[in-house]
Amino acid sequence: MTDVHVLGIRHHGPGSAHSVAEALATVRPDLVLVEGPPELDQVLPLLSDPEMAPPVAGLIYAVEQPRLASFYPLASFSPEWVAIRWALSTGTEVRAIDLPAAHGFAMAAALAEAPSSENDGDTSGEDAVPEVRLQQPYRPDAIATLAEAAGYSDAERWWEDAIEHRNAGPVDQFATIAEAIAEIRAVDNRASDHPDVIENNLREAAMRRLLRAAIREGHGRIVVVCGAYHAPALVPTNFPPAAADNKLLAGLPKAKVAVTWVPWTSDRLSLRSGYGAGVTAPGWYQHLFAHWTAQESYGDVATTWLVRVARTLRRENLDASTASVVEASRMAGALAAVRGRPSPGLAELDDAAQAVLCDGSPLPLELVHRELTIGLELGNVPESAPTVPLAADLTAAQRRLRLKPSALEEVLTIDLRKPNQLARSVLLHRLALLGVDWGVPSETGRTMGTFKEAWTLCWEPELAVALVEASRYGTTVASAAATYVSERAQVATSLAELSDLLARCLLADLPDGIRGVVSVLADRTALQHDVPPLLETIAPLARTCRYGNVREVDVTEVRRILDTTVVRTCVGLPIACAGLDDEAAAAMRRAIDSAQHGLSLLPELPLDDWHGALAAVAGSDRIHGSVAGRATRLLLDAGLVDGDEVAARLSRRLSIATPAPAAAAWLDGLLSGDAVLLIHDRRILQIVDDWVAGVHDDVFDDVLPLLRRTFSLFSPPERREIGEQVSRGSEPGQAASPMMLDLTGAGPAIRTMARYLGWEADA
Known part of the structure; x- marks a missing residue:
């Protein structure tokens, strides 16, 4: 006769883990079954490796579709970890029981490929496989129901009070939990075809089938460690007929899977993932479990936690004296008594620490929360673990x-x-x-x-x-990156994408990849006749040429493509800018700015053709004002037109003969980016001010949004300076120019600076 003990636990619960350890020591089973996909069986022995350090996670993934993957995290305070390690240390056989991941992945893949329409046909046949939609894990909130029945609004706090801070015997405690959960399950009124119910039924049927097989093997004492919700379903006296479970599991699809262990983090333990039901304070639970394992009193647990809090604050140069720790410990105990709790919990310790150690400020406690309450641990797996x-x-x-x-x-x-x-x-x-x-x-x-x-x-x-x-x-980082680049280059849909890929190849030191991308880029560039894509290609190519020397990469071929691209762009730019609507003009302007930025990265690059193309764009009345204005600004920045010329063009563009929206677009192109022109050349500011004041009422509403956008890009100090200058008023023609400077008065300062710079200056 097999004696089966079902231990319903809370995933990542330190109290549950402690109780599991005590129950195992009491029962001394000859087989331990732990909730988890049976594919984990082959890697469970690795948990006894000295190099294995929690937190870690079992990783199961579909070989043909690695994106179909599940993690099963374990911490040192996880009941599953405790059970597996106990079994391995005592030579007891240990297995995982659940629905195989091979079935889950195959069903998920089938669901993703299925048509979106519902009820496409009749699936009511007796032998039909149930429609399984594994979109969300089945996590019924049974614990919240128990907490509510006990008068708690917070399920986490109820579990901590009733389970984590408990004095009951371990075996009896688990029996009580299973009995309470059974009552909750009895009133679950969800339909049998609910997706979550279907998934849960499949999982529990698979667990029971594996448990039946273990019983038939003749084991005398079996311990099952599973989530508390599943405990009633795994008690043998509650089993449905085996035929019912077998029928439910018949015909399920399968996928080829692989399994290994990977390092996990304390931060990830605080999230819902796989069987990791997500605890809010893994660092605190680690602290609890360590002290309970050492059989220390809960008073010691609270005091030592506050000592760690004080040390953390001191490392950040915050005062936290020993006397303050003692006072905080007393306050935590008093808070627990006032709140009717058996002992101080994390909430009481946080409140006491904030009041006493942090002078009431919540900010230092945020640091404590990150470093202690959550923790910064990263696990480690041995080199013998399977890996790609x-x-x-x-x-x-x-x-x-x-x-x-x-x-x-x-x-x-x-x-x-x-x-x-x-x-x-x-x-x-x-x-x-x-x-x-x-x-x-x-x-x-x-x-x-x-x-x-x-x-x-x-x-x-x-x-x-x-x-x-x-x-x-590929099997190495270098070969895999090179192969990826080659494949990506063949399917790239734009010159900009190819240029960006080329720049990334350079940074990744992939000579073969660079040659492949350059070859494709040269072919695509030769076939490209649209100017905007050519403009967008210039900046990535220029970056590649500039940074190539730093990384000792030959960029001769890249430079050749860049030179060719610039020449073709300059030839086609004036024609490409003609006849554009507002949307196309905005795109062209962005492309021109991108090209200008790229060309500025290479001071040695001859820009005569580029400036000639910009001059043709700026001087044409057939080109959208936004583009023409921007070309004028770039020529001004390059020193190829002076303030007088810009003022003359601005006056012409803002004349009465020019429609107000077109004038506003030209102004936006000229001024976009900074307010230097308006601040330092009062003639231009006066022209703009006069034009705005003269815009007719019936078109002002159309012009205002564009002007608002233009001036909103200026910094607040720039806008303030413009406003002050306009409010003071200025004379037309009063411009900042060398003629306004008093060079005679500046003579002494010039001579002094010349001496500082080591220049020869006549007295």
Whole structure:
């Protein structure tokens, strides 16, 4: 006769974990069954490896569709972790029981491919496989119902009071929980065809089938560790006929899956994922479990927690004396008594810490919450854990370059002149190409030059899935990135996309990829006759040429394509800018600005043709005002037209003969970006002021939004200065020019500066 003990637990509950440990020590089973897909059986022994350090997660993914993946997180205070480790340490057999992930993934894939229409046919046949829609995990809020019955509005607090801070015997406690959950399940009025109910029925049928098989094997004592909601369904005396379960599971599709362990983080334990039902304070639960395992009193738990809080505050140069810790501990106890709690919980400790240690401010407590309540731990898995070759290559590269993954976000500044740091940059850029965003480029200030980069690094557990997905491109980071680039170049739909891909190849040091993209880009550029795409290509090509020398990459062919693109753009620009409507003109203006920015990156590049094309655009009356005005501004910035010429063009464009909307568009093109012209040339400001004052009432409402947009781009100090100048008034023709400067009066200052600069100056 097999004795089956079902331990209904709360996932990631330290009290549940402690009770499971006590129950296992009491029952001494010869088989332990833990809730989880049976595919995990092959990697469960790895949890006894000395290099395995929680938090970790079982990762199961579909081999042909790696995006179909599930994580099953475990922390040191997870009841499943405690049960598995106990079994492995005592030589007891341990297995996982649940619906195989192979079925779940196959059903999810079938659902994704199914037509969106509902009830396309009759599925009422007796042998029909139920329609399973695994869109959300089945998580009925039975605990919330128990909490409400006990007079609690917060299910988490009820569980902490009734279960985590408990003194009842472990086996009896689990029996009581199962009995209470059974009553809740009895009043569940959801229809049998509800998607969540279907999923739950499948899972519990699979669990029972595996449990029946274990009983038939003749084990004397079996312990089942599962979520509390499932406990009543796994008590053998409550089993439905085996035929009913077998019928429910018959004909389910299957997918080929793979399984491994991956590092997890404390932060991710606070989210809902897989079987990790999401706890709000993993760091606090870790603290609780460690003290309960050491059999210390709860008073010690509260005091030592406040000691850790004080240490955290001191590291941030905040006062937190020993006397304050004692006072906070007393306050936490008093708060628990006032609130009718058996002992201080995290809420009482937080309130006491904020009042006593943080002087009532919630801001220091936010730091405590991040570092202690949540925690910054990142688990570790042994090298013997199954992995794809790409992940193994990344691990080797991390070790070689001394780039250790961390769950804590940190900024890494890289000096590209140093070989080891250049290799770090290359690795991060290659991973970014593959969609493994371990590092994200960031800015660190104005001191960054072309030889420096800054990255924000943070290792997220989901990156393990991204590595599996990227492994189809190659077995090493370099080969996978090169293959990805080659495939992406062939399907790129625009020159801008190809140019951006080329720039990323350069940063990732992929010579083969660069050659492949350059070849495709040369062909596509030769066939491209539209000017805007050519304009958008200039900036990425210019960046590639500029930064190529820093990374010691030959960019000769890229420079040739850039030169050709610039020439073709200059030839076609005036014609391409003619006859544009407002939307097309806005797009053309953005493209011209992009090209101008790219050309400015290469001071050695001859710009005569470019400036000639801009002059043709600026001088034509057939071109949209927004584009012509912008061309005029670029010529002014380049020193090819002076203030007098700009004032003359502005007067002509803002004359009565020009429709007000067209005049406003030209003005927007001229002034967009900054207010330097209006502030430092009073003639232009006066012309604009007179024009605005003279706009007829019937068109003013049409012009106002464009003017508002133009001036809204100026900074508040610039707008204030313009307003003050207009309010003071100015004489037409009064402009800031060298003729207004008193050079005689400035003579002494000029001579002094000349001496400071080491220039020869006549006395």
